[in-house]
Amino acid sequence: xxxxxxxxxxxxxxxxxxxxxxxxxxxxxxxxxxxxxxxxxxxxxxxxxxxxxxxxxxxxxxxxxxxxxxxxxxxxxxxxxxxxxxxxxxxxxxxxxxxxxxxxxxxxxxxxxxxxxxxxxxxxxxxxxxxxxxxxxxxxxxxxxxxxxxxxxxxxxxxxxxxxxxxxxxxxxxxxxxxxxxxxxxxxxxxxxxxxxxxxxxxxxxxxxxxxxxxxxxxxxxxxxxxxxxxxxxxxxxxxxxxxxxxxxxxxxxxxxxxxxxxxxxxxxxxxxxxxxxxxxxxxxxxxxxxxxxxxxxxxxxxxxxxxxxxxxxxxxxxxxxxx
Amino acid sequence: xxxxxxxxxxxxxxxxxxxxxxxxxxxxxxxxxxxxxxxxxxxxxxxxxxxxxxxxxxxxxxxxxxxxxxxxxxxxxxxxxx
Ligand SMILES: Cc1ncc(C[n+]2csc(CCOP(=O)(O)OP(=O)(O)O)c2C)c(N)n1
Ligand SMILES: [Mg+2]
Numbered sequence: 001x002x003x004x005x006x007x008x009x010x011x012x013x014x015x016x017x018x019x020x021x022x023x024x025x026x027x028x029x030x031x032x033x034x035x036x037x038x039x040x041x042x043x044x045x046x047x048x049x050x051x052x053x054x055x056x057x058x059x060x061x062x063x064x065x066x067x068x069x070x071x072x073x074x075x076x077x078x079x080x081x082x083x084x085x086x087x088x089x090x091x092x093x094x095x096x097x098x099x100x101x102x103x104x105x106x107x108x109x110x111x112x113x114x115x116x117x118x119x120x121x122x123x124x125x126x127x128x129x130x131x132x133x134x135x136x137x138x139x140x141x142x143x144x145x146x147x148x149x150x151x152x153x154x155x156x157x158x159x160x161x162x163x164x165x166x167x168x169x170x171x172x173x174x175x176x177x178x179x180x181x182x183x184x185x186x187x188x189x190x191x192x193x194x195x196x197x198x199x200x201x202x203x204x205x206x207x208x209x210x211x212x213x214x215x216x217x218x219x220x221x222x223x224x225x226x227x228x229x230x231x232x233x234x235x236x237x238x239x240x241x242x243x244x245x246x247x248x249x250x251x252x253x254x255x256x257x258x259x260x261x262x263x264x265x266x267x268x269x270x271x272x273x274x275x276x277x278x279x280x281x282x283x284x285x286x287x288x289x290x291x292x293x294x295x296x297x298x299x300x301x302x303x304x305x306x307x308x309x310x311x312x313x314x315x316x317x318x319x320x321x322x323x324x
Numbered sequence: 325x326x327x328x329x330x331x332x333x334x335x336x337x338x339x340x341x342x343x344x345x346x347x348x349x350x351x352x353x354x355x356x357x358x359x360x361x362x363x364x365x366x367x368x369x370x371x372x373x374x375x376x377x378x379x380x381x382x383x384x385x386x387x388x389x390x391x392x393x394x395x396x397x398x399x400x401x402x403x404x405x406x
Contacts, residue, residue, distance in 0.1 A: 031332040031393030245333035 002052070002213070004278045010052055010209050011273065012287050014044035014266045017068045019295045020077055021240075024067070024084055027299070028244040033084045035097035040068035042239040045265030046171050047072040049212025049234075050139060053220055059107045059129070059138040061121035065171070065238075066111035069141060070101045073108055077298035087305035094308040095316065109138075115176075116149040118142055119168065123155035126164035126229070137165040137223045139216075145176025147190055153197070156231065160197040163228030167219045168194070170231075172206065173238040178250035194231035206234030207265045237263070325406075326375045326399040328359050332392040333369060340364050342388045342396065351379045353399060360396060373399045380406045 002010075021041045028037045040047070047068035054060075062069045070080055075091055083090025084098050091101045102110030109121050122140020129136055146152050147170060159166040170190060174181045187193055191201035200222065204215045212234055219230035237259040241247055273279035330340045340362040347359045358370040359379065380398040384390050398406060 029331040029333075029393075030329060031391075033332075034335075036335040245331055 002210075006052070007210075007269070007273060007278060008283070008287070010048050010213075011266065011269050011279070012291065013048045013051075013072055014209065014269065015287060015291045016077065016294060017044045017047065017071050018266060019291050020071060020081070020298070021067060023295050023299060024081065025240060025244050027084070032303075033098065033244075034086055035099065037084060037098040037244045038065040038067075038242065039240040039244060040065050040238065042259065042264075043171060043173055043206070043236045044068055044072075045209035045212055045269075046169065046206045046234045046236050049206075049209040050167075050169055050216050052209070052213045053216035054139065055136060057107055057134075057136045058220075059109055059122070059125040059136065060141065061109040061118045061125060061138065062111045062141040063115070063118045063143055063146065063171070064099045064111060064113050065143065066101055066141070067098070070108060070111070074106070075101070075103070075108070077294055078301040081295075081298040082302040082305050085302045085305070086307070087302055088308045089301070089305040093316070116142060116146040116152040119146065119152045119155040122168075123159050123164060123166055126159060126166035127162065130162070130164055135224060137167060137220050139167045139169055141169050141171050143176060144170060144172040144174060144181045144185075144190075145179070146170075147172075147181075147193075148176075148184055156194060156197050156199070156229065159229040160199050163226060165223035166229040167216060167223065168229060168231045169216070170233045172233055172235050174235070175238065175242070175251070177242045178248045180250070190233045191231060194233075199229050199231055201231035201233070203233040203235060206236030207259075207263045207268060209265055209269055236265075325380075325401065325404050326373055326377070327395040328371060328373050328397050328399060329395045330362060330390045330392050331369075331371065333364055334366065337364055337392055339389045339391045340369070342384050342386055342390055343368065344386060345382055347379045347397075349379055349381050349397075353377060353379055359399075362390070371396070375399055375401070377401045377404075 021039045025039050051072040079091045083092050086094040086097050088094050099111050099113050102108045109125050119140040119142045122138045125138035191203055194201035205211045215232050343363050344361040354376045356372055358372045360371045362369050377399040383396050
């Protein structure tokens with residue numbers, strides 16, 4: 001399970017991500033975020049559970065919905081918020097916006113707007129790790145929608161035959177825009193589908209951060225021992241629309257309310273820590289206040305940061321070798 | 325005081341057409357009440373408030389093209405004024 005400090009850190013990280021997302025949602029509606037934004041509220045335990053089991057050097061590759069992964073990986077609220085506002089101080093120097101957060105040097109191989117592509121990138125990272133003989137793993141995140149695109153399974157297949165140190169994590173919020181997973185997933189059972197490639201595969205409770213952490217820790221040991229990939233289907237739920245501003249009518253308010261009140265990942269961990277005597281009200285209030293201050297500071301930092309210099313427009317577009 | 329504004333609803337949305345005011349200065353409103361109807365490139369959208377209170381001045385007239393993020397009116401809590 002981990003020490004008290006580790007568990008409080010997980011709780012605080014989930015609270016920070018929630019506050020970040022709800023704040024960023026409002027800023028997006030106000031027109032301050034360019035390029036669209038996908039709110040991950042409700043899915044914090046998947047991100048925090050995974051990152052808590054990884055070492056700092058381990059690599060992740062993610063999707064269009066990646067703020068939670070990025071913050072949990074250790075990127076600051078300041079640099080992520082600044083990137084959402086496409087400021088020069090952002091993670092990607094203001095050139096990527098919400099969907100292209102990443103920094104290869106820090107083991108984050110990026111988010112991207114192509115459904116399923118994160119898996120291919122994660123698999124490539126795992127191949128690189130294996131070729132270099134490094135003692136680390138790569139995590140490829142994919143959504144439930146990405147479970148029904150071919151490239152995902154090409155990557156799983158290669159990882160399996162080459163025994164690559166890859167952990168496939170389905171951030172399964174059960175909807176691909178307005179499409180409920182059960183309507184489009186033949187066979188209905190994702191781990192069963194993955195098992196066909198001969199790798200360990202299971203469904204885990206994506207609202208239980210400790211369960212996610214344990215499952216990823218096992219998968220990591222398995223990969224480091226040279227046994228190859230693991231497939232984890234983490235069932236979770238997104239509280240907001242697919243992208244900010246979307247108010248679809250494809251699910252009931254009762255369903256959303258049920259997940260929010262009965263299965264919220266933050267509430268569940270807090271309740272458990274209170275019950276185990278590891279958390280008291282004063283500490284919890286202090287954490288809430290410090291998270292609020294951190295996000296407020298991040299917004300101020302982002303708003304006061306400069307835009308990228310137009311003179312640098314060609315920077316990082318290509319290798320630079322073709323220009324004089 | 326809650327600012328009621330034109331929400332950015334799409335990646336390329338820059339402004340909206342103010343089609344109709346459903347609540348007027350001095351009207352009492354509840355959280356979730358629709359204050360105005362706007363039209364984007366793609367759809368008609370209801371702009372609702374999040375808090376209860378009294379509607380303030382209309383800052384734009386019907387027919388105006390209002391930039392994204394711009395406040396169109398406010399909802400005043402008891403005792404507040406514009
Ligand atoms: C190859 C490709 N096809 C379609 C789209 C349009 N699209 C963007 S997000 C999305 C749904 C993705 O659902 P899921 O994988 O479950 O991720 P979630 O949004 O739920 O996090 C679709 C179809 C895309 N970006 N890329
Ligand atoms: Mg999904």
